Amino acid sequence: MSNSDVLAYTRDWSLGDEHKEDSPFEGLSAFVQKSGKSQHLELHVSGAKCAGCLGKIEKAVGALEGVSEARLNLSTGKFNITWQGPLPASSIAETVSGLGYGVSAAAETDADELQRKEERELLLAMGVAAFAAANIMLLSVSVWAGAGEMGANTKQILHAISGVIALPAIVYSGRPFFRSAWSVLKRGRANMDVPISLAITLAFTVSVVETIRGGEHAYFDAAAMLIFFLLIGRFLEARVRRRACSAANDLAGMSSRAVTRIDCDGNALKVNPGVVAPGDILLLAQGERAVVDMALADELCELDESLVTGESAPHVLTKGMRIYAGAVNLSGPVQAKALSRASDSLLADIGRMLDAGEQRRSAYRKIADKAVALYVPFVHSAAALTFIGWMLAGAGFRQSILIAVSTLIITCPCALALAAPVAHVVAAGKLFQKGIFLKSGDALERFASVDRIVLDKTGTLSLGVPQLSDATDQKIIADAALLARASRHPLSRAITDAAGAGPVAPSVKEIPGCGLEANIEGTLWRLGSGQWIGTDLGETHTRNLYLQRGDEEPIPLEFTDRLIPGTDDAIRDLEKAGYETEILSGDAEGRVAEVAHDLGISRYTSAASPRDKAAHLEALREQGHKVLMVGDGLNDAGALSLAHASVTPGTAIDISQSASDAVYTGGISSLPLLLKLSRRTRNVMLQNFTFAALYNLVAIPIAVTGHATPLVAALAMSFSSVAVSLNAIRLAAFAEGK
Amino acid sequence: MSGILFLIPIALFMGLLGLGAFIWSVRSGQFDDPAGSANRILIDEDEPL
Numbered sequence: 001m002s003n004s005d006v007l008a009y010t011r012d013w014s015l016g017d018e019h020k021e022d023s024p025f026e027g028l029s030a031f032v033q034k035s036g037k038s039q040h041l042e043l044h045v046s047g048a049k050c051a052g053c054l055g056k057i058e059k060a061v062g063a064l065e066g067v068s069e070a071r072l073n074l075s076t077g078k079f080n081i082t083w084q085g086p087l088p089a090s091s092i093a094e095t096v097s098g099l100g101y102g103v104s105a106a107a108e109t110d111a112d113e114l115q116r117k118e119e120r121e122l123l124l125a126m127g128v129a130a131f132a133a134a135n136i137m138l139l140s141v142s143v144w145a146g147a148g149e150m151g152a153n154t155k156q157i158l159h160a161i162s163g164v165i166a167l168p169a170i171v172y173s174g175r176p177f178f179r180s181a182w183s184v185l186k187r188g189r190a191n192m193d194v195p196i197s198l199a200i201t202l203a204f205t206v207s208v209v210e211t212i213r214g215g216e217h218a219y220f221d222a223a224a225m226l227i228f229f230l231l232i233g234r235f236l237e238a239r240v241r242r243r244a245c246s247a248a249n250d251l252a253g254m255s256s257r258a259v260t261r262i263d264c265d266g267n268a269l270k271v272n273p274g275v276v277a278p279g280d281i282l283l284l285a286q287g288e289r290a291v292v293d294m295a296l297a298d299e300l301c302e303l304d305e306s307l308v309t310g311e312s313a314p315h316v317l318t319k320g321m322r323i324y325a326g327a328v329n330l331s332g333p334v335q336a337k338a339l340s341r342a343s344d345s346l347l348a349d350i351g352r353m354l355d356a357g358e359q360r361r362s363a364y365r366k367i368a369d370k371a372v373a374l375y376v377p378f379v380h381s382a383a384a385l386t387f388i389g390w391m392l393a394g395a396g397f398r399q400s401i402l403i404a405v406s407t408l409i410i411t412c413p414c415a416l417a418l419a420a421p422v423a424h425v426v427a428a429g430k431l432f433q434k435g436i437f438l439k440s441g442d443a444l445e446r447f448a449s450v451d452r453i454v455l456d457k458t459g460t461l462s463l464g465v466p467q468l469s470d471a472t473d474q475k476i477i478a479d480a481a482l483l484a485r486a487s488r489h490p491l492s493r494a495i496t497d498a499a500g501a502g503p504v505a506p507s508v509k510e511i512p513g514c515g516l517e518a519n520i521e522g523t524l525w526r527l528g529s530g531q532w533i534g535t536d537l538g539e540t541h542t543r544n545l546y547l548q549r550g551d552e553e554p555i556p557l558e559f560t561d562r563l564i565p566g567t568d569d570a571i572r573d574l575e576k577a578g579y580e581t582e583i584l585s586g587d588a589e590g591r592v593a594e595v596a597h598d599l600g601i602s603r604y605t606s607a608a609s610p611r612d613k614a615a616h617l618e619a620l621r622e623q624g625h626k627v628l629m630v631g632d633g634l635n636d637a638g639a640l641s642l643a644h645a646s647v648t649p650g651t652a653i654d655i656s657q658s659a660s661d662a663v664y665t666g667g668i669s670s671l672p673l674l675l676k677l678s679r680r681t682r683n684v685m686l687q688n689f690t691f692a693a694l695y696n697l698v699a700i701p702i703a704v705t706g707h708a709t710p711l712v713a714a715l716a717m718s719f720s721s722v723a724v725s726l727n728a729i730r731l732a733a734f735a736e737g738k
Numbered sequence: 739m740s741g742i743l744f745l746i747p748i749a750l751f752m753g754l755l756g757l758g759a760f761i762w763s764v765r766s767g768q769f770d771d772p773a774g775s776a777n778r779i780l781i782d783e784d785e786p787l
Contacts, residue, residue, distance in 0.1 A: 051777035074774035116770075123764050131757040135750060154742075161746060 025090035025097070030272045031105040032089050038068065041089050043079040045072060046102035046665065049433070053101070060095050067092075079103075102665075115238070122235040125173040129228040132169030133221065136162045137714070140221040144711050152214055159211040162220040166204060173227045174200055176234060192372040192413055195379050199408040200226060206405045217402065222409045222713045229721045233417040236425045240438070259291055260284075262335065280338040284329045286488050294323045294336040304328040304490065314490070326634045330489050331510065367445055367682070368420040371689050375413060383408045386704045399706075407703040410713045411696055415720040419688030422728035427681040430732060435650075435666035436674055443661035445685075446645040447678035449626050453574060453671075454617070454639070456631030457585035457595055460649060460668065461567050466490055466559040468498040476555055480547045483508055483516040483527040491545055492516070492527075494559055515545070523550030530554075561591060563598060566669035571599045573672040579628075584608055584616055586635050613639040630671065632656055647671065680734055688724045695720045 033040045048057060054072055057079070061070040066085030073079070081092055096103045139158045143150065177200070181193035200223050207218040260283040261271050268283055276282065276292055284290060284301075296317050303315045305327045314330050317323065323336055387404035391397070428438045438444065458464040468477065481499035484492035486508035505518040505525070515528015526533055526548045533546045535554040546554040574581055583604035585592045592606035605616060617639045620627050629636070629643030632651060640646040641659040648656045650665035664670045699716055702708050708716075763769065 051780035054774060054777055055781040072774065073771040074777055075771045120764060120769075123769055124761060127757060127760045127764065131753055131760075135753050138749065139746075157742075161750075165750070 025093035025103075028089040028093055028105055030270045038082055038084050039089075041081050041092065042105075043081070043093060043096070044077050044104050045079045045096055046077055046104075046435075048072060048074060048077065048101055056099055057096055057101065060099060061092055064092065064095060119235070119238045122176065122231060122238055125176060126228065126231040126235055128169050129173035129224060129231055132165050132173070133224040133228045135165055136221045136224050140710060140714070156211060156214050159207070159218040159220070162218060163204075163208055163211055166207075166220040166224050169224055170200060170204055170227065173231060177227070177230065190376050192376065192417065195376055195408065196226070196230060196412060196417075198380075199223075199405075199412045202405045203409050206402060210402070215402075217406075217710050219405065219409060219710050219713070222710055222717070225714060225717060226409065226412055226414065229414040229717065230417045232721075233421040237421040240421075240425050240428045276338050276341060278338055278340055282336055282338055283333055284323070284336055285333045286329060286331065289328045290323050290325050290336075292341065293325050293339045295339055296321050296323055296334060296336050298334040298336070300331070301329060301334040302331040302489070304330050324634070367685055367689065368416070368442075371416060371692075372413070375416065379408065379411045379413075382411065382700055382704070389704075390706070403703070403706045403708075406706075406708040406713060407700065410699045410703045410708045410716055412717075413692070414717050415688065415692040415695060415724045418721055419692060419724050419728070420685055422725045423681050423685045423688065423731060426728055426731040427677055430677060431662075431674060434670055434673060436662055436664045436670050438662050439660070443645060444678045444681045446626075446661065447628065447675055448682035450579070450628040450645055450675065452580040452582065452620065452625045453628045453630065454582050454584050454620070454643070455601075456629075456633065456636050457583055457587055457592055458561070459632040459651060460564075460630050461583070461595055461599065462561045462563050464561065466494045467562050468494045469558040469560050476547060476557070478502065479525075479549065480527055480545075480557060482520065483518055483525060483547075486510065486518075487516055491559060495527075495545075495557070520549075525549050530556075561595070563595065564667055566667050568599055570667075570669045570671055571601065574675070575600075577672065577675065579675070580625075584613055584631075584639070586610075586613075586633075610635040610638050614642055617642045628675075629660075630668070647674065677731070677734070681731060684728055684731055688727055691724060691727070692720065 028041070028043075031041060045057065048054060054074055057072055058070050061067060061079075061081060064083070064087055066087050067081060067083040069080065069082040071080050079096070083092075093103045139162050143155055143158050146154075174197070177193045177196050180191065181197040184191050185194060203219040203223040203226075207220050207223070210216075210218050259271060259276060260268050261276065262268055262281040262283055281297065282292075282294060284294075296319055299319050301317050301323075303317055303323060305315050305324065315327075322339070383404045386407045387400050390400035390403055395403075424442075424444060427444055431438060455461055477495060477499045480495045481502055482505040484495035484499070485502065485504035486492075487510050489510075505520050508516050508518040510516050511528070511532070514532035515526060517524060517526045517528075519525075527545060530544060530546050533548050533554050535546055535548075544559070545557045547557060548554040571581060581601050581603070583592060583596050583601055585604070585606055586608055587606060589606040592604050596602070596604040605612075608616065613636065617627060617629065621642070621644070626644040629640050629646040630648070631640055631646070632649050633656065636648075637656050637659045640648065640656055646660035647662045647664060648660040649668070650663055662674065664674070695716070699708070702712065702716075768775070
């Protein structure tokens, strides 16, 4: 760009105006739902953990004018507020944030609603099954206790009553299993629900026949108990999934995502990003992040594209150039034309990479699935062989089918169905407390098998925010700050941070891509890039600024990118635990090498494009590595989805969060804990599966030889389920201890 | 034997009552926030004297 272009776009920053910052919660009003006179807002509050927090938040917000309801859900972090009158949404958020809690708009999606319904349905089914199991057991105990003394008629009546209780309970509570079994059977495959459904149906049918014929044994209690135990596992699984998803969604739904649209009359209006259509003119304020791809309508602007490209140095754009979603505007407010909708802007091309990764990941087979694949044919053939064996031995059809059914019941995978979910619930709950949100329970299994950790630099290891190096002279900092206080450029902010509060020079001009200038006591002071100031000291380090006071020799100001506190300890812990670490960054060689050196990481790759990153991960996979990818930017999204497992910081953009398995908010120092707990969880699950296998080893001979009476089945089932659950609960103690 | 005839229906009726209460509590959202409910009882709602 020519020099005259630059000058044509100089912007005046008069005093008094530049310090008037927008409230960070300004955009929340776009998320308020109005019904009649009352307004409703759902926020996500992070950091609230106890009764004290709960009371403090609800009381403070409840005391605001016009608030009729303020209720915080401590399990999900959702905070529902209903109020009447002129109270702005931003002051509610400010009240909460003033108490020291993180707050953002909660984005309720259809998927959330669906999951909530599913969880409720499972809970109701579980309650009905519990009622049936308890009441039938009551009757069964009297049958068992009265064995030998009870008359045949009494027994028949008790069986009949059991059947009457069991029928509606099985029909209602068994639906989740029947539905799932039917849907896979239609496609000619089998899952764990097939033997479960078969066992329940057969047990019920055989018991009905036995009751009518006045037989010895009825298995109504076993059928009801089976459903009850299995539903516990299903319910726990659903709960983990919902909590993890809603937390991750809300982290993504940052309040800053409301966008300013300029309508045809030139009025600026805050709107929900969901309603932006291509062609809309949007106003991108200083410091605001673009949520859709757009074309710059103003002459010039400077962007921080670190989330998109991984490069931390600002980018200068001229009219008509494309602003990618995720970029942050560093210069003054600019107008731009939306090129896409928020839903499809972020990347047709990255989307393809994500899909590829998604497929790869769904090909991963969970430990539980592997166990089931071995288990289903085994159980079915055992039951079938039992039936054939007894028929050949001349036992008669009725006795043979009864024994076969009891085999099916006693081997039914209660322990198997509980083994994984209980461990997942306990581990996910512990991680949740430490600020790590898991997307799914099976992610733990993938974390557990990781052997190499690939880390992005900007935003993951380093703050991505430049800081003035310590060696700079105080007088120079103070002088530079005179100009810097008028600007929101990251380098200016670094100077302001170092200098502290102080005066600002009158009428500072900001020239995007170049620097700042102002007239101070009759001389022209300039603060900007070496190229612009006209000094070339041989080094073209983009992170350097020069301060020129009048005709004096320009003075260089050096900036560094600091590491996130705790990073070096975390890396040391990971190395000690036997993980190989590696940096994969889109940033320039020098800066990456510096960080790698500081952290003692020997392997690093710099200047990697998103495609390079994906290719690198692909190559590692071919070498047989199980890679954990840690990254935050759009440029990492492809790599995140291709990795064996992936984690993302809570500051990342949503596309990266949705591409990864877990989101952490407590800094990278939570990574060692995550990996350790994952390994522990996998061990507990393997123990549980081993136990379930041993249980079957003992139970099957008993059942096959015809000794599995309803009493034995009830005892064996309860014992195995409780043992597996207790073993999984040990995980809580582990996480507490270390 | 005659005792069973009315004891079993009574037992079942009471069980159904419990089940009904459970279904009501789930429907009215009392299971949506177990952590919150556990902590809420600790909040002293009385105004200080």
